[in-house]
Amino acid sequence: MLAYDPASNPLNNNEWAFPLTECFHIGAMAFSIGTIVLVDLRLMGLGLRRRTAAQLLADSELWTLGGLMVAITTGLLIFSTDPKAYVRNEVFLFKMTALVAAIVYNYTIHRGVVTGVASGFTRTLVAGASVVLWCSIVFAGIFTAFI
Amino acid sequence: MSPADFFQAIRDSWLATSVRESALLYPIILSLHLTSIAVFGGMILMTDLRLLGWALNTTPAAEVIRQLRVWKRLGFVVMVTCGILLAASKATDYYANPYFQIKITLLLLVGVHALVFRRGVYGNPETLDSAPAMPRVAKVAACLSLVLWLGIMSAGRWIAYYEKPRESQSTRTAGAAKYS
Numbered sequence: 001m002l003a004y005d006p007a008s009n010p011l012n013n014n015e016w017a018f019p020l021t022e023c024f025h026i027g028a029m030a031f032s033i034g035t036i037v038l039v040d041l042r043l044m045g046l047g048l049r050r051r052t053a054a055q056l057l058a059d060s061e062l063w064t065l066g067g068l069m070v071a072i073t074t075g076l077l078i079f080s081t082d083p084k085a086y087v088r089n090e091v092f093l094f095k096m097t098a099l100v101a102a103i104v105y106n107y108t109i110h111r112g113v114v115t116g117v118a119s120g121f122t123r124t125l126v127a128g129a130s131v132v133l134w135c136s137i138v139f140a141g142i143f144t145a146f147i
Numbered sequence: 148m149s150p151a152d153f154f155q156a157i158r159d160s161w162l163a164t165s166v167r168e169s170a171l172l173y174p175i176i177l178s179l180h181l182t183s184i185a186v187f188g189g190m191i192l193m194t195d196l197r198l199l200g201w202a203l204n205t206t207p208a209a210e211v212i213r214q215l216r217v218w219k220r221l222g223f224v225v226m227v228t229c230g231i232l233l234a235a236s237k238a239t240d241y242y243a244n245p246y247f248q249i250k251i252t253l254l255l256l257v258g259v260h261a262l263v264f265r266r267g268v269y270g271n272p273e274t275l276d277s278a279p280a281m282p283r284v285a286k287v288a289a290c291l292s293l294v295l296w297l298g299i300m301s302a303g304r305w306i307a308y309y310e311k312p313r314e315s316q317s318t319r320t321a322g323a324a325k326y327s
Binding site for chain 2: 002015018019020024029032033034035037038046047050051055056058060134135138139141142143145
């Protein structure tokens, strides 16, 4: 097996590389979570009310997907700077679990309710769960560094 | 009172000390700061992209600007409140940090941006939709907004990586220079 030494990782050897990667991670987070919450607000009857939630989803989903892809790519780069510490960090493991759950939820249940016909109560509940799920990932991201 | 005394007093205040010394309070406030960046920063980005014609194109620009205004204001208040608490807890380090100074300057420029483009863009957004094409002034406003906010976000991240020059070393260098 090839041995991997994080000390050889360019992200650990360049003054600018790591913070710049983090900036892309945060920017991509704003694109992905920002667009998802825009649809969630509409599901709750708030925000851009002159459009349907389905229209908003169709109008913003490419930015959501692009944001997620950049956030995951930069996340993997950040992970690569110290993989052993990350896999031992319980908050990080929670973050990864919540992330997988949130992505699956977003493209199955959430999408189904946005494009289908559900009661106002169901729509609010599904939107609320979405907001809580995505925000918990942000919290876990910060707490990974503080535990 | 010198600026150093002023920021020392802020750092020593009860609130700033609580934030700094609590194991939980600092990361919770930082998480709220980041969550508001995700939720409300996302709205700022989407508004800018709508003005540039790159996102939410079937939604009128006036709808995006008017209906998201209250949310962006709410988010701004949460973001800034958390930011002030975080900065106050390390006030003496922050005020001398060039990236913090850049961040504050850019935030002031956001205020200037809002004043400059209020009349032509944000205050009367219906004219943007009735125009045959998105007016250039709106696109300029959107580009500047993107540059300012992405700059603020980047400067904020870089604050954590600034190492202030060590005093002992600079004294030694100065001293060595003086006596050499």
